[in-house]
Amino acid sequence: MMEVLPADSLATYITEWVNIRDSVFMALRRDTLNPHSALQAECRIVDDSVRIELARIAASGNYSFSDVLLVREKISPYTGDGELVEAAGIIRPFFDSLDENGMIVGGKQKVLSCYRTFLAETLKDSIMDIEELQEFIKQEDVVYRSFLAYLHDYGDTDLSDITRATEKCCSLVFDAANRGCVSYRDATVYMALRSNRRLVQNVLACLGDIRCGRVHGREQAWAYACMILQPYVSMDGLCMALMSQDERYALTGIASDTSGALLRLHEIIQSERHRLSELPAMLLEILVLTI
Structure with a gap:
């Protein structure tokens, strides 16, 4: 992922990730026939990892x-x-x-x-x-x-x-x-x-x-x-x-x-x-x- 992002690009990355994350968790919740606890845990780990990386990029930027x-x-x-x-x-x-x-x-x-x-x-x-x-x-x-x-x-x-x-x-x-x-x-x-x-x-x-x-x-x-x-x-x-x-x-x-x-x-x-x-x-x- 890029080291420096302008604000509008940062917002785009955040929005895209939130949409993907929410869609995945929604699909898992809708599938009531199969247990997904392990998969949900893995998805949460990925979510944490992506958010931490986005937060690192945000913290390192020269924003107003x-x-x-x-x-x-x-x-x-x-x-x-x-x-x-x-x-x-x-x-x-x-x-x-x-x-x-x-x-x-x-x-x-x-x-x-x-x-x-x-x-x-x-x-x-x-x-x-x-x-x-x-x-x-x-x-x-x-x-x-x-x-x-x-x-x-x-x-x-x-x-x-x-x-x-x-x-x-x-x-x-x-x-x-x-x-x-x-x-x-x-x-x-x-x-x-x-x-x-x-x-x-x-x-x-x-x-x-x-x-x-x-x-x-x-x-x-x-x-x-x-x-x-x-x-x-x-x-x-x-x-x-x-x-x-x-x-x-x-x-x-x-x-x-x-x-x-x-x-x-x-x-x-x-x-x-x-x-x-x-x-x-x-x-x-x-x-x-x-x-």
Whole structure:
């Protein structure tokens, strides 16, 4: 196998191997008449060997953060899924309309109070149908954008309750799908588009705070570094496949700014050495080992 691969070629090799591997294991599972435990074990050994080699190539390459996004998008199993793309196209105008809504005024404590109240009321009332799902996303978008406006001021604030309550609210959406109140496709696409929107908003807010010198102290710098890296570690295949053109454009800019932002954060953290130039390759290595 080649020692150095451009990102698009690496993505092609990964995709081809995953397709072959999945086809083999699917065929073995379908053949219920013959035992295949030994053959399955051999296939797993081959799979491990190929992934380790691909990971080695990824780790040795001179990749950028843009390359990480490119690979993640190209290896998505949902890329080219016309039905999902069509569903997202129908739903997307709703998300575009969210920009027309205002933000909470009154300061950071007012924002936190409104955020917690909104989540508590959602958990109390639940989400019963598609209209209530839309209303949840609409109201959450207002409090979340308002929250991000004060993100740099929340360095010492315990926000774990908001995180937990948000996770529970998201569970309500899929509970509604399990009850048949919302279709699984709608629940999945709405939540994927919500995740994409929130992620881009969050990272842009982080980059703005770093650019304006609003990040102070090691702990806050570490937190911002983790948030900036989310596009490269947390966007799953569905989210990658359902990005809008505006989100792709935003992520292109984010990828261009990531190295500089991390370098500024490194100056705040003041660690003895850093491997920022190697980070994209390390992220690709981890990605390959976990497919």
